[in-house]
Amino acid sequence: MQVRELASRIKKGDRIALAKGITLAENDPEGAARLLAPMGPPGKAFVVGVTGPPGTGKSSLVDRLIEAYRTDGLKVGVIAVDPSSPITGGALLGDRIRMSGHAEDVNVFIRSMASRGWSGGLSRATSQVIRLMDAAGYDLILLETVGIGQSDIEVVGVSHAVLVVLMPGLGDDIQVSKAGLMEIGDIYIVNKSDLEGADMMVVSLLSLFRGSPRSPPVLKVSALLGEGIDKLHDDIERIRSTFTAGSTDLRLKSIRGMIVETARGAAMERLAVVSESKADRLAKQVLSGKTTVEGAAAKLSA
Amino acid sequence: MQVRELASRIKKGDRIALAKGITLAENDPEGAARLLAPMGPPGKAFVVGVTGPPGTGKSSLVDRLIEAYRTDGLKVGVIAVDPSSPITGGALLGDRIRMSGHAEDVNVFIRSMASRGWSGGLSRATSQVIRLMDAAGYDLILLETVGIGQSDIEVVGVSHAVLVVLMPGLGDDIQVSKAGLMEIGDIYIVNKSDLEGADMMVVSLLSLFRGSPRSPPVLKVSALLGEGIDKLHDDIERIRSTFTAGSTDLRLKSIRGMIVETARGAAMERLAVVSESKADRLAKQVLSGKTTVEGAAAKLSA
Numbered sequence: 001m002q003v004r005e006l007a008s009r010i011k012k013g014d015r016i017a018l019a020k021g022i023t024l025a026e027n028d029p030e031g032a033a034r035l036l037a038p039m040g041p042p043g044k045a046f047v048v049g050v051t052g053p054p055g056t057g058k059s060s061l062v063d064r065l066i067e068a069y070r071t072d073g074l075k076v077g078v079i080a081v082d083p084s085s086p087i088t089g090g091a092l093l094g095d096r097i098r099m100s101g102h103a104e105d106v107n108v109f110i111r112s113m114a115s116r117g118w119s120g121g122l123s124r125a126t127s128q129v130i131r132l133m134d135a136a137g138y139d140l141i142l143l144e145t146v147g148i149g150q151s152d153i154e155v156v157g158v159s160h161a162v163l164v165v166l167m168p169g170l171g172d173d174i175q176v177s178k179a180g181l182m183e184i185g186d187i188y189i190v191n192k193s194d195l196e197g198a199d200m201m202v203v204s205l206l207s208l209f210r211g212s213p214r215s216p217p218v219l220k221v222s223a224l225l226g227e228g229i230d231k232l233h234d235d236i237e238r239i240r241s242t243f244t245a246g247s248t249d250l251r252l253k254s255i256r257g258m259i260v261e262t263a264r265g266a267a268m269e270r271l272a273v274v275s276e277s278k279a280d281r282l283a284k285q286v287l288s289g290k291t292t293v294e295g296a297a298a299k300l301s302a
Numbered sequence: 303m304q305v306r307e308l309a310s311r312i313k314k315g316d317r318i319a320l321a322k323g324i325t326l327a328e329n330d331p332e333g334a335a336r337l338l339a340p341m342g343p344p345g346k347a348f349v350v351g352v353t354g355p356p357g358t359g360k361s362s363l364v365d366r367l368i369e370a371y372r373t374d375g376l377k378v379g380v381i382a383v384d385p386s387s388p389i390t391g392g393a394l395l396g397d398r399i400r401m402s403g404h405a406e407d408v409n410v411f412i413r414s415m416a417s418r419g420w421s422g423g424l425s426r427a428t429s430q431v432i433r434l435m436d437a438a439g440y441d442l443i444l445l446e447t448v449g450i451g452q453s454d455i456e457v458v459g460v461s462h463a464v465l466v467v468l469m470p471g472l473g474d475d476i477q478v479s480k481a482g483l484m485e486i487g488d489i490y491i492v493n494k495s496d497l498e499g500a501d502m503m504v505v506s507l508l509s510l511f512r513g514s515p516r517s518p519p520v521l522k523v524s525a526l527l528g529e530g531i532d533k534l535h536d537d538i539e540r541i542r543s544t545f546t547a548g549s550t551d552l553r554l555k556s557i558r559g560m561i562v563e564t565a566r567g568a569a570m571e572r573l574a575v576v577s578e579s580k581a582d583r584l585a586k587q588v589l590s591g592k593t594t595v596e597g598a599a600a601k602l603s604a
Contacts, residue, residue, distance in 0.1 A: 253585075271562070280554070296561045297561050
């Protein structure tokens with residue numbers, strides 16, 4: 001299929017064409033860039049980043065948000081970013097099973113994307129997939145990432161709103177703040193609220209923000225039992241309403257994030273294509289004292 | 303102090319000089335490169351990466367390993383890499399308190415390093431700090447990182463052995479594999495073994511590796527109670543013995559990691575110095591349809 005034909009089908013909402021476009025973004029970012037070029041600027045879809053440590057129930061929460069927004073009549077796209085696992089074959093099955101309730105809904109499009117070690121390539125592809133879903137008419141995009149630190153920074157960059165998902169027993173407030181999660185959330189969620197310690201965790205999160213310039217909502221939610229989802233939905237809608245009212249601030253923030261991530265990804269990929277043998281040869285030169293680590297790094301990038 | 307004088311003091315084991323060198327690595331990587339250049343290739347210190355999700359007790363475990371290796375008579379350096387938290391003022395206090403038992407031991411040097419958003423700069427500095435400690439005569443370097451995903455890849459790159467620290471109740475085995483932790487560990491530790499579910503977690507970790515080409519040890523440890531530390535020490539020593547016997551494989555792996563991380567860091571820093579206003583201007587051009595995200599990214603890097 002020609003790129004122009006594929007672009008036209010994606011814009012008409014053809015799911016198979018969208019899937020092809022996403023595969024292109026994963027495997028051939030330059031090809032995906034050509035596909036996206038005629039589609040115009042992004043900015044119709046509202047992007048919600050969902051992040052937090054593994055095991056906190058992000059996928060179940062995403063599932064509940066799909067339900068809530070489908071009830072509102074919105075078309076919902078989901079991008080689940082998972083580090084790849086050669087041993088377990090990707091380990092994405094868990095999510096797929098949990099989200100299978102929406103598998104037959106034509107207004108829900110779920111895609112898992114596997115990291116291939118270099119986060120640069122992933123964030124570059126993610127930014128393209130968001131734009132493809134945007135072009136395909138999805139109103140809301142849920143971007144779920146496992147991870148702490150760098151991968152969250154990327155989520156923050158491209159999202160219009162960021163949900164940080166935590167759970168009781170994850171560690172004390174020092175642990176939460178150490179994970180670099182305190183700065184990035186627009187809404188904080190203590191999931192698995194049926195577990196002991198949920199109220200305590202809400203209290204300690206609130207106390208972390210006391211005296212700070214911002215005070216994001218901290219919500220107790222049980223994605224499993226469906227409790228607290230209405231309040232969460234309301235809080236997301238509060239942010240989304242400024243977006244739907246035409247705020248260019250939020251749109252510019254997301255586009256800026258996409259630009260930076262794309263530039264970052266391109267830089268990382270340039271390094272990743274450097275041959276193993278070149279890196280090996282340089283390491284031997286460092287070990288024998290012929291050059292320094294910094295000297296070798298400069299040669300690696302050259 | 304002249305760079306040559308500082309280098310000479312560091313090599314003599316002067317702690318204040320080492321602290322100055324580390325500060326240089328954090329703030330002026332080119333200056334630190336000049337400091338390191340005359341020190342020759344790294345390769346005396348054995349580097350142990352300690353990683354895993356937040357709240358699993360990595361710092362307490364590091365504390366126990368300091369004890370164990372001090373008993374062996376080794377000089378021990380610790381690098382604790384923490385995402386910075388402007389709200390909590392770094393949130394590093396927790397670690398420092400826990401490690402204070404070694405604060406007065408002149409053969410233990412502990413340094414916390416804060417990430418500043420761009421993991422590139424951090425990994426570049428970390429590689430330099432390892433070499434500074436190596437030059438200062440530390441036999442063993444414990445590199446503790448909070449994080450999952452990209453930051454772990456960096457730990458793997460520069461370490462000679464990687465410990466993955468988990469705990470019961472963190473999530474099922476799918477969660478562990480999703481976090482990308484299954485590929486990177488040389489030794490897996492189920493810490494907080496006094497908690498319910500520790501045995502189950504060991505079993506499910508072992509089953510994850512069944513049928514895979516590798517079968518790293520999975521150990522039950524209680525850093526708090528000091529249980530399982532002897533066995534862990536033995537398992538680390540098994541890897542370290544090939545290193546002390548002169549293995550260039552492990553040395554080359556670590557140096558290769560340092561080269562790649564330094565090149566990566568330099569690339570990220572080049573992007574980070576791009577002015578906010580330039581990114582803003584480009585985002586506006588994308589929003590108005592004057593250019594694409596990819597076109598703007600190319601201009602950002604140019």
